Each structure stands twice: as structure tokens, then as C-alpha cells.
Amino acid sequence: MPDQHVAGLLRQQVSRRLRHFVLSTALWRRRAPIWLAAVLIGCTAFVFSTGSNWAHILFEAAYAHSPYWSLLITPCGLGLSVFLLNRYFAGAVGGGIPQAIAALHPGTLVLRERLLTLKAALGQVLLTLIGISSGATFGYEGPIVQVGAAIKYSLNRGAAIKNEGTSRSLILAGAAASVAAAFNAPLAGIVFAIEEMSHAFDQRATSTILLSVIIAGLTAMSLEGNYNYFGITSVTLDLRHGWIAMPVCGIAGGLIGGLTARIMLKLSANLPGPFHRLRQQNPILFAIACGIAIAAIGIMAGGITFGTGYWRAREIILQGGDGLEAYGPLKWLTMLISFISGAPGGTLAPSLAVGAGIGLNLASLMPDLPQTAIILLGMVAFFSGMTRAPMTGFVIVMEMSDSSSMIIPLMASALIAANLSRLISRKALYGELGYMLLRKARREEAQIDQLRRDT
Structure with a gap:
């Protein structure tokens, strides 16, 4: 009798362990x-x-x-x-x-x-x-x-x-x-x-x-390796004397960023006159024309506008950006042309590069303040104004500064820019582009369903 009781306990224990093993294996297969x-x-x-x-x-x-x-x-x-x-x-x-x-x-x-x-x-x-x-x-x-x-x-x-x-x-x-x-x-x-x-x-x-x-x-x-995207810079901003940089950069970044988002949304839907027909009827030729325009701007600018903007932004942040005063406006223009070309590619990093150029221009208006600090504020402000994602921009740019004194200025500029951009562009850039794609897909699905019913 005791032997049967012990055997029963052993069977229950083995059964529990088998169930646990099977469930664990299924969990591993799912994960x-x-x-x-x-x-x-x-x-x-x-x-x-x-x-x-x-x-x-x-x-x-x-x-x-x-x-x-x-x-x-x-x-x-x-x-x-x-x-x-x-x-x-x-x-x-x-x-x-x-x-x-x-x-x-x-x-x-x-x-x-x-x-x-x-x-x-x-x-x-x-x-x-x-x-x-x-x-x-x-x-x-x-x-x-x-x-x-x-x-x-x-x-x-x-x-x-x-x-x-x-x-x-x-x-x-x-x-x-x-x-x-x-x-x-x-x-x-x-x-x-x-x-x-x-x-x-x-x-x-x-x-x-x-x-x-x-x-x-x-x-x-x-x-x-443990790299930093735009490098690490040691910079501080004394808020007692440099507080003016936060609203200046926030307002400039919000206005320009909001305008950029509005233009990009408008151009995504319709280009002016013959350009829209060309993009619809011959997208390859339109992309080639955009490429010629980008190349012409790059040649006239001495080559500073080509590429993602990563290297130029890094140069502006870490080396001061001597001779790159026209970089921000020209990079903004090539970003728009690249965007409408129809070729796949992102605007997330280019927007930070454009922001660095804008920050460089704003720094010249505030020569008594640290230039690098103004550049970082310009980056986060334009990014936040264009994408309306202030916290994301703040976190990305924050990791470029090893000084805790920059946290509040970056947050303030990002929030000012994001809220101001709403006055210019009521719709967030990426969210509205996603809705446009969704509406187009649903129209296509409805047309296909209609054709099936007709046949």
C-alpha cells in the first residue's frame, strides 16, 4: 500500500514536470x-x-x-x-x-x-x-x-x-x-x-x-561599437543669461518646421500644374529631373548639400561649421526636392541636419552665447516643429550633450516648437502621410471589390 502511494506521488510529480516542460517549450517557440x-x-x-x-x-x-x-x-x-x-x-x-x-x-x-x-x-x-x-x-x-x-x-x-x-x-x-x-x-x-x-x-x-x-x-x-550618432559635445548654457535662446530657437524651429510639414503634405497630394502630370505619367523622368535639380544645387553650393547631412551636421556641432552659413536653407531645399522625387528614403536624419544649419544661423544672432548650445537647440526645435514629436527629438539630441544643464533648454525649445507648429500645420507630418496612404489603399480595395461585383 505505501509503495502504491509513493508510486502515485511520483507519477503526479513526473506529470507536472512534463506539463511544465511542454508549456515552456511552447512558450519558447512563441518567443x-x-x-x-x-x-x-x-x-x-x-x-x-x-x-x-x-x-x-x-x-x-x-x-x-x-x-x-x-x-x-x-x-x-x-x-x-x-x-x-x-x-x-x-x-x-x-x-x-x-x-x-x-x-x-x-x-x-x-x-x-x-x-x-x-x-x-x-x-x-x-x-x-x-x-x-x-x-x-x-x-x-x-x-x-x-x-x-x-x-x-x-x-x-x-x-x-x-x-x-x-x-x-x-x-x-x-x-x-x-x-x-x-x-x-x-x-x-x-x-x-x-x-x-x-x-x-x-x-x-x-x-x-x-x-x-x-x-x-x-x-x-x-x-x-558603442557609438554616438552625431558625436558627444561638452556644452553648457547658463539659464540666467542664456534663457533667451530657448524661445528664439523654439519659435524659429516651430515656424520653419511647421511650414516644412505643411509644404511636404501639400506636395505629397498635388504638385503645381505640369509637375503633377509628369510625376503621375512618367515617374522615372520626374525623378531624373529632381536629381538634376539636386545636383545643380550641390555644385553651386560647393558640394555641401549632398547626402544625408550626417557628416555636415557633425562638422557643424563639433567643429563650428565655418563656411557653412548657407547650409541650412540649401539643405532644406534639397530635402524637399528629394522628398517629392518619388524615390524611397527618409527625412528623419536630414531634418536634424537642417536643424543644425538653422541653429548655426541663429547662433550668429546671439554671439555672446555658446554656439554649440544654440546649434543643439536649433536641431531639436526644427525636428520637433516638422515632425511634432518633441520628446523623441529631445531624447535623440540630449544624448549628444554630456551636460545636464542642457536638458531643460532642449525640452523647452522642443515643446515651444511643437506647439507653435500646430498653428501652421494642423496635421502632423508622418501621421497624415500615413492616413493618406491608408485612404489610397482603401480606395483601391473598394475599386477592386466593385470590379468583382460587376463581373
Whole structure:
């Protein structure tokens, strides 16, 4: 009798352990694709960063040989990018962030199946690097948001299709991990997911976002080292004497940033007269024309406007930017032309570069204050005014300063700029671009359904 009792207890214990093992194995199977996707996002950030650097080096070498090479490279690069986009990678359209925002909306399964595929992710990587290597004002920090969301969604597609909440969590986690890995700023990735993507704190997605940010950030750091995007600068701003810099930079950044967002939204919908017809009927030729304009501006400016703007912004921050007084307005112009060209590429990093140029101009109006501090305030103000994401901009720029005295000025300038830009552009740039894409997709779906009913 005791032997039977002991045997029964042993069977119960073995049964419990087997159940625990089976459940643990199932849990690991569910979580492994999420972890793998985060690792791939970190690797993608490294590919983007390395490819962008090589693209810059090669373009600069060609420009140094003869500035007029840009009249061939830039138009052909943008034309090739649009050709490949229309022919092979339709899901890689745009700057990446609006596409991820559009895919967040419920009932967008068809749109997700087009934008959040591995083919679309590959297309974004390839076409963005082509655009950067052509000398256009593009960055990879926007496209990587769509790439990260696509990787997360594709590797967990079965669970995403079954549950809308899971799908949303995966897209948010992919976006957050991408920004964190691209800027080497984990906090910026989390804030970006809350502020720009979801516009609210999603408690269900918290663990997935945090885990993805950590894994993607560690992967990117292990491949590229613990780098800082625009470098580290030691700067302080005495608020007793320098308080005026906060409203000046905030107002200037908010006005220019809000105007930029309004212009970009307007040009996304309709270009003036014949330009709109040309973009609709012959997008490749239109992209080539945009490339010629970008190359002409670059040649007249001595080559300072080509590329993402990363290197020039770094030069302005760390070296003072002597001779770059015209950089801000000219870079702003090439960013707009690159944006309307139709070639895939982001405006996140270029907006920071434009802000650095604006900050340099504002610093000349306040010669008694530290120039680097004014430049940082200009960066965060223009970024916040254009994107209306003040906390994301503040966190990204904050990590460039090792002084705690800059925290309050950066926050104040960002908030002034973001709120002032609302008076000029009622709609946030990336959010409205996402809605435009969503409306277009739903119109196309309605037309297809109508054709099916008619037949």
C-alpha cells in the first residue's frame, strides 16, 4: 500500500514536470521569432549604417574627381530607384514611417501583406542605399522603421493574423527597436513608439517593445561599437543669461518646421500644374529631373548639400561649421526636392541636419552665447516643429550633450516648437502621410471589390 502511494506521488510529480516542460517549450517557440526578429533588426541597422557610410565615401570620391559627375550620378540614381520601385518593390514606397503608421490601423490586412513583407524590407534597404549613394538628401533612419516592422510582422505572421493586438504590438516593437538601433538610443526608440507611432501608452505591447529594443540595441552595438550618432559635445548654457535662446530657437524651429510639414503634405497630394502630370505619367523622368535639380544645387553650393547631412551636421556641432552659413536653407531645399522625387528614403536624419544649419544661423544672432548650445537647440526645435514629436527629438539630441544643464533648454525649445507648429500645420507630418496612404489603399480595395461585383 505505501509503495502504491509513493508510486502515485511520483507519477503526479513526473506529470507536472512534463506539463511544465511542454508549456515552456511552447512558450519558447512563441518567443523565439520575436527575439530573432530583434537580432535581425540590429543587423539591419549595421547594414544601413555601413552602407550609408560607404555610399557617402564613394560619392565624395566621384565629386572630388569632378563635381560634374553628380549631374550623372544623382539623376541616374534616383531614376534607377524609382524604376526598381515600380517594377519589383512596390511595397517599399515612401519614407518608411508613414507606411508603418498606416499598417498599425485595424482592418489593414491587405495593406500589411503588401508593406510588411521581407521583400518590401529588402526593397527599402536596397533603394534607400541607392538614393543615399546618388547624393540625394535621404536618411535610412525612417526606412528602417518599416523594415523593422516588416521583419517583426513577417517572422510572427501566423500570430499577427490571428490577433489584432498581437499584430499591433509587433509593429510597434519593430519600429521602436529600429529607431533604437539606428540612433544607438534605446530610450529614443521607446519614446518614438509611444509618441509618433501609437500616440498612447500601449501596456500590452510593453514587454515586447522593451525586449526588442534591448536585443536590437545590443546587436547593433556589438557589430558597430558603442557609438554616438552625431558625436558627444561638452556644452553648457547658463539659464540666467542664456534663457533667451530657448524661445528664439523654439519659435524659429516651430515656424520653419511647421511650414516644412505643411509644404511636404501639400506636395505629397498635388504638385503645381505640369509637375503633377509628369510625376503621375512618367515617374522615372520626374525623378531624373529632381536629381538634376539636386545636383545643380550641390555644385553651386560647393558640394555641401549632398547626402544625408550626417557628416555636415557633425562638422557643424563639433567643429563650428565655418563656411557653412548657407547650409541650412540649401539643405532644406534639397530635402524637399528629394522628398517629392518619388524615390524611397527618409527625412528623419536630414531634418536634424537642417536643424543644425538653422541653429548655426541663429547662433550668429546671439554671439555672446555658446554656439554649440544654440546649434543643439536649433536641431531639436526644427525636428520637433516638422515632425511634432518633441520628446523623441529631445531624447535623440540630449544624448549628444554630456551636460545636464542642457536638458531643460532642449525640452523647452522642443515643446515651444511643437506647439507653435500646430498653428501652421494642423496635421502632423508622418501621421497624415500615413492616413493618406491608408485612404489610397482603401480606395483601391473598394475599386477592386466593385470590379468583382460587376463581373
